Amino acid sequence: MTSALLLAQVEFDVAQNIAFAIIAAIMLISAFKMVTTGNVVHAALYLVIVLAASAAIFILLGSDFVGATQVLVYIGAIIVLFLFGIMLTKAQLGDDDSVEKEQRSMGALVGLLLFVVMAFALIDTFGTQEIEFGNPEPIAYVAEPVDANDLPTPVREALNISANSGTVEISEAQFATLLPEVQRRVPGAEVRGNNAQIADAIFSQYIIPFEAVSVLLLAALIGAVVVARKE
Amino acid sequence: MISLAFWIETTFRSVGGLAAVLLPAGPIVYIFLFKMMSFMQSRLGPTEAGPAGTLQLIAEVGKWIQKEDIFPEKADRLIFAAAPFVVLASSFLLVLVVPFGPDAWFVNLDTGIYFALAVSSVSVIGILMAGWASASKYSMLGGLRAAAQLIAYELPLVLAVMGVVIQAGTLNMQDIVLAQAEGEIFGWGGIGNPFIITQFLGFVIFMIAMQAELTQPPFDMPVAESELVTGYLTEYSGIRFLLFFIGEFATAGVFGMIASVLFLGGWWVPGLDPDSNLFNIIGPGVMFAKVMGVMFLVFWFRFTYPRFREDQLQKLAWKVLIPLALLNIVFTGILKVVF
Numbered sequence: 254m255t256s257a258l259l260l261a262q263v264e265f266d267v268a269q270n271i272a273f274a275i276i277a278a279i280m281l282i283s284a285f286k287m288v289t290t291g292n293v294v295h296a297a298l299y300l301v302i303v304l305a306a307s308a309a310i311f312i313l314l315g316s317d318f319v320g321a322t323q324v325l326v327y328i329g330a331i332i333v334l335f336l337f338g339i340m341l342t343k344a345q346l347g348d349d350d351s352v353e354k355e356q357r358s359m360g361a362l363v364g365l366l367l368f369v370v371m372a373f374a375l376i377d378t379f380g381t382q383e384i385e386f387g388n389p390e391p392i393a394y395v396a397e398p399v400d401a402n403d404l405p406t407p408v409r410e411a412l413n414i415s416a417n418s419g420t421v422e423i424s425e426a427q428f429a430t431l432l433p434e435v436q437r438r439v440p441g442a443e444v445r446g447n448n449a450q451i452a453d454a455i456f457s458q459y460i461i462p463f464e465a466v467s468v469l470l471l472a473a474l475i476g477a478v479v480v481a482r483k484e
Numbered sequence: 485m486i487s488l489a490f491w492i493e494t495t496f497r498s499v500g501g502l503a504a505v506l507l508p509a510g511p512i513v514y515i516f517l518f519k520m521m522s523f524m525q526s527r528l529g530p531t532e533a534g535p536a537g538t539l540q541l542i543a544e545v546g547k548w549i550q551k552e553d554i555f556p557e558k559a560d561r562l563i564f565a566a567a568p569f570v571v572l573a574s575s576f577l578l579v580l581v582v583p584f585g586p587d588a589w590f591v592n593l594d595t596g597i598y599f600a601l602a603v604s605s606v607s608v609i610g611i612l613m614a615g616w617a618s619a620s621k622y623s624m625l626g627g628l629r630a631a632a633q634l635i636a637y638e639l640p641l642v643l644a645v646m647g648v649v650i651q652a653g654t655l656n657m658q659d660i661v662l663a664q665a666e667g668e669i670f671g672w673g674g675i676g677n678p679f680i681i682t683q684f685l686g687f688v689i690f691m692i693a694m695q696a697e698l699t700q701p702p703f704d705m706p707v708a709e710s711e712l713v714t715g716y717l718t719e720y721s722g723i724r725f726l727l728f729f730i731g732e733f734a735t736a737g738v739f740g741m742i743a744s745v746l747f748l749g750g751w752w753v754p755g756l757d758p759d760s761n762l763f764n765i766i767g768p769g770v771m772f773a774k775v776m777g778v779m780f781l782v783f784w785f786r787f788t789y790p791r792f793r794e795d796q797l798q799k800l801a802w803k804v805l806i807p808l809a810l811l812n813i814v815f816t817g818i819l820k821v822v823f
Binding site for chain 2: 267268294301317318320321324325328329330332333336337340341346405406407438447448
């Protein structure tokens with residue numbers, strides 16, 4: 254009882270924080286197992302868990318586009334190709350003796366160095382600033398005259414507009430009183446969520462790097478075909 | 485709006501997800517795999533267990549559960565045991581974004597359909613795990629064939645969805661349903677705008693790619709029994725085989741839901757206001773009817789066509805479906821700008 258009260262007093266997303274702790278623990282254990290296991294297929298499968306956990310953290314932070322992309326690109330494509338490649342060539346069961354183990358201390362050193370640099374960068378940038386889970390998505394709205402008959406029912410109900418009141422214009426003040434799930438149904442409203450922001454950034458500010466990367470990937474693809482074809 | 489404690493909500497969602505994935509699988513297997521297949525092959529199918537053999541499936545499940553769960557001697561036990569669960573997990577992740585009514589959804593992600601297409605690729609990992617961990621050549625070959633096929637047909641699947649997304653102007657599954665309910669075909673909104681009409685090419689490509697993703701015949705090279713015994717399923721028995729079997733038809737049901745949301749208007753039926761509360765009650769039923777319609781097509785093709793050869797299968801994906809899907813995107817884009 255007291256512990257429940259204590260938790261209630263702190264402004265704290267309990268469920269999300271517990272979920273984060275569980276996911277992070279799974280991720281760390283899998284990452285460690287991945288670099289210490291003696292079997293290549295096991296390593297690839299541990300990598301799947303690590304990547305799935307990072308996708309889960311992205312989704313927990315309300316960035317479902319990045320999370321889904323992580324799953325689509327890394328788990329659905331890259332790891333499948335890894336496994337495919339390993340299984341087509343050599344994929345023995347049990348420990349693989351040819352797995353190099355002398356480089357481990359070097360690897361640990363590099364990992365530690367990377368950890369220190371990233372931890373410093375993160376603490377230096379964000380400090381004690383709190384990150385909110387799943388930010389509500391901003392909805393942009395430009396008032397425009399619409400036929401009341403075309404308005405979706407929840408919008409009409411919330412604003413007490415009857416279906417046959419002709420052309421109406423919903424002012425921005427009226428718009429602000431609506432619930433988010435009703436707001437997005439108003440004609441002229443546009444959800445400026447994470448996805449829209451990412452799309453805006455990619456297709457306006459970063460359009461040239463984006464296109465350059467696309468062409469680079471296409472060139473790599475054609476190059477791979479040329480190298481693989483002998484005749 | 486009623487708000488519940490987080491854990492109650494989570495329990496409801498988990499139970500709902502289980503029901504949404506597992507409940508359609510039973511009717512699909514009974515109506516199509518048992519009865520329709522028998523009808524098309526001029527035989528009776530199950531008749532003894534229950535009225536008209538309706539309890540046959542329960543008898544089969546009972547049989548599999550009591551069978552011994554055999555592990556091959558050289559198998560990688562942990563991965564062998566986990567593989568069927570990875571395949572099932574993919575269907576449970578898929579059903580998350582499917583809406584069953586205006587307020588009846590598990591999560592209403594802005595990137596709904598994109599998320600669905602992303603998690604549908606997780607099942608490949610499960611199949612590769614099963615193929616490798618069985619320590620059998622047949623399983624291995626079956627697993628590799630399955631992976632090659634699923635990767636090849638994922639592209640036309642994604643590209644066919646693009647047409648719908650361009651036309652609806654959103655990735656959100658709920659908004660795709662509303663776009664069809666509120667849409668008009670050349671100014672006539674009598675039946676809304678189910679995208680099966682305006683995106684017919686997309687629908688055809690989606691259905692073919694879906695058939696291949698579900699490894700239903702004629703795309704069942706991974707389990708070609710005349711060459712590979714049963715591919716990656718060879719070494720599985722008892723409850724783990726049952727899990728794969730449930731996974732196959734549960735995933736078929738979930739893909740049917742996604743197809744009906746994208747092309748058939750989801751939980752909405754023409755003539756009714758999509759915002760009425762009625763749809764929260766009849767929505768799941770409407771979805772079930774539409775899923776059965778989609779499944780009828782899948783199983784009709786399954787029982788009609790002979791199996792593809794591996795090279796024909798790959799050619800169909802890369803040389804026919806993908807170019808057609810790309811053309812569909814270009815035309816849809818042009819028409820979207822013009823109208």
